Amino acid sequence: MAPRMGRRLRRWLRRPAVAAASDGWGERDHLPAPATTERVLAAAGGADPNVGPAEFATALLIVARDGDPALRAAVVTALGTAGAPWWLAVDQALRQRWWWAPAWSRRLAADLADGEVDELRLVVAGCHHDGRIREAAVVRLADCEHPAAVAVLALRACDWVAEVRSRARSVVEGWPSPPGGPALSTLAELAFALRGRRAGGWLAQRVDQVLRDLPAQRLDPLLSARDRGTRRAAYCAAIAAGQLSLDRLTTAAIREGDLPIRTMCARAAVRAAAGPAHLHAMLASRTALVRAEALQALIVTGDLDVAEAALADRHPLVRGIAQAAVRRTGGDPAEHYRRLAARQAPELGVIAGLEVTGELGVVAGLGETGVADDADVVARWLAHPRARVRAEAIRALRRLGVTRPAELVPMLRDESPAVARQAVASLRGQIGAVAPAVLEGLLDADNPPSLRLAGYRLLIAGDAWQRLATNLRLLGDADERLRASARADVTAWLVREAAATFHEPSRERAAELAGLIEAARPILGDHRAQVLRFHAGLDVLSTRGRR
Structure with a gap:
């Protein structure tokens, strides 16, 4: 009324x-x-x-x-x-x-x-x-x-x-009774959108209660609502009321587009599973949390074969569960990874029986569980035809504590920016092992933008004066990204680090900086150019020279 x-x-x-x-x-x-x-x-x-x-x-x-x-x-x-x-x-x-x-x-x-x-x-x-x-x-x-x-x-x-x-x-x-059909979906969608307002909590709580009291036939349309907040609330209510069959929970755990819903359904399916068949089906989910829940439940049942198969999973969460299960039985996950990694030359493509994601898991897993002596095995995967595997191989070498510039410097020229980024991340810790002339050559204007950016990131990882010289050279570069990065880094150095740089540049570097600062004066402005000269000690050096 x-x-x-x-x-x-x-x-x-x-x-x-x-x-x-x-x-x-x-x-x-x-x-x-x-x-x-x-x-x-x-x-x-x-x-x-x-x-x-x-x-x-x-x-x-x-x-x-x-x-x-x-x-x-x-x-x-x-x-x-x-x-x-x-x-x-x-x-x-x-x-x-x-x-x-x-x-x-x-x-x-x-x-x-x-x-x-x-x-x-x-x-x-x-x-x-x-x-x-x-x-x-x-x-x-x-x-x-x-x-x-x-x-x-x-x-x-x-x-x-x-x-x-x-x-x-x-x-x-x-x-x-609550409104039916699209009106209920609209009410729920707005209630959850308004939840963050000062007076918005009441309606959201009211809708949550309404959904918990709805019969299955009225709640079912909300499970496919366009709004993910509505779908989450509907799935939560349906699971709490036991309205979803095991098949439907398994399907949602594998196919639902929203991660929290997939996880919620996976956990509910694990609790409701009467046998291993549904749990094995969830191992095909694209969501790592879903695979992890299913794997954990299968391991509890004593299925250790599935743990060994999951060692090559593409996600570290799933691999971690599998590795722990293998260790509890006295096994060594690293030995398993070594066997898989040695079965076929990686430059020839996919290992027999493994897709690219499986190869990715093998390389990553060996990096997680292996020792420095495994570096030679991992390094072979730097030649893999898939960029994702090459990038993972560089990351695995870094986890093993092995950085060999002779192998990684060529990877800076990889056609994949992701591979080049991983090579930069590894080489930044060994910057002194790479000749500056090699890195400066990466900045040649004829090189691809990703290669120039890799060279820039490595050069500014050196000492303060190499960093400053690199930035000054790029202040007027034609590449907008490099130009903006150089200008921002000069500003950051002046604000945060210049006053704490106590060592002076060598005479050769000082002469180079003097020329670069003067060439960049129209961009820097007179005041900033003078401040850079002061921090580099150029005026002091020139006075000493006159004496």
């Missing part, structure tokens, strides 16, 4: 229209010409990226005021498909645009008190800047179950005005 509109609110709603008629204020609206019908309908659901919330709010007010009943009904229907982000944006825009329609605001207030108001006008009234009009719209929307009406009630249940908020919450609490 709809709540009754109080006398005080009704008197206020009537007053503006009476005052306007008696005083002859002659206020008029300032809304522009209406947009085309097709444009309004296309934008109502938020699907047209060319129409922003402010533009749509203006068109919505015009249609609500001047559109024929058929058009207004069509717009309400389209609004029922809008998502929570669009509703939040349109609600804010409407509150601003209502200031452009003072005359209609007065007429609408009077209609809310005594007249007939259709759903679209109630919807836009529910987004008015005046709290009393919003409150009156909430009272009139109480008996409406259209998704657009439910969306406005959800917004107002989190309203910043206590009276409006209380009215909307009374409507929600007074429903004999």
Whole structure:
């Protein structure tokens, strides 16, 4: 049953229209010409990226005021498909645009008190800047179950005005049963989107409770809702109520697009599994947490073969579980990885029986469990045809504590930027082992951008004066990324490190810096150039030279 509109609110709603008629204020609206019908309908659901919330709010007010009943009904229907982000944006825009329609605001207030108001006008009234009009719209929307009406009630249940908020919450609490179909999905989506607001927690908690009490046939559509927050809440309620079969849990654990849902379903499936078949199916999931849950459950049952097979998993979490299981039985995971790594020359492609992800796990696993003596085995994988495996081989060598510049410097020229980045990460710890001339050669303008960037990162990892010289040379470089990086690094060095650099550059480096600073003076500016000369000790050195 709809709540009754109080006398005080009704008197206020009537007053503006009476005052306007008696005083002859002659206020008029300032809304522009209406947009085309097709444009309004296309934008109502938020699907047209060319129409922003402010533009749509203006068109919505015009249609609500001047559109024929058929058009207004069509717009309400389209609004029922809008998502929570669009509703939040349109609600804010409407509150601003209502200031452009003072005359209609007065007429609408009077209609809310005594007249007939259709759903679209109630919807836009529910987004008015005046709290009393919003409150009156909430009272009139109480008996409406259209998704657009439910969306406005959800917004107002989190309203910043206590009276409006209380009215909307009374409507929600007074429903004999929750709205059905798309309206429930809209309510849930907005409730979880509004949860972060100061007054938003009540509605989210209410919806959580509603979902927990829903029967399976009404909860089922929400399991495929577009909003992931709604899907999460629905899955949580369905799992808690035991409404999902083991097959459905397993399918969701493997195929659901949201990681928390996949994890939730995986854990529920593990608890509900009557045998190992479903657990083995979950080992095919693309989510590491799902595979890890299934693997852990299978290991508990005593299936140690699956642990050995999972040693080559692509994710460290799954590999870690498998490695621990093998160690508990007295085995050595490293020996397993060594056997796999030696079965075929990596430059020839995939190991028999393993896909690329399996090869990746073999190389990574040997890096995790092996010793420095395994470096020669791992280094063979630097020639693998797949970039992901080459990058993992460099990372594995680093884990083993082995960095051999003779092998890694050529990897800087790898066609894959990911491989080059891993080579840089390894060589930065051994920068003194690489001749500066080799690194400076990587900065040649003819080299690919990724190779030049690799050389830059290694050069600035040297001593302070090599870093400064490298940056100064690149301040005017044609490559925008290198140029921006060099300018930012000069600034960072001056702000954070220059005052703590106590050693002076060698005479050769000082002469180089003097020339570079003068060449870069138009970019640096006189003040910064002078500060750089001071920190490099160039003025002191020149004075000593004169003496």
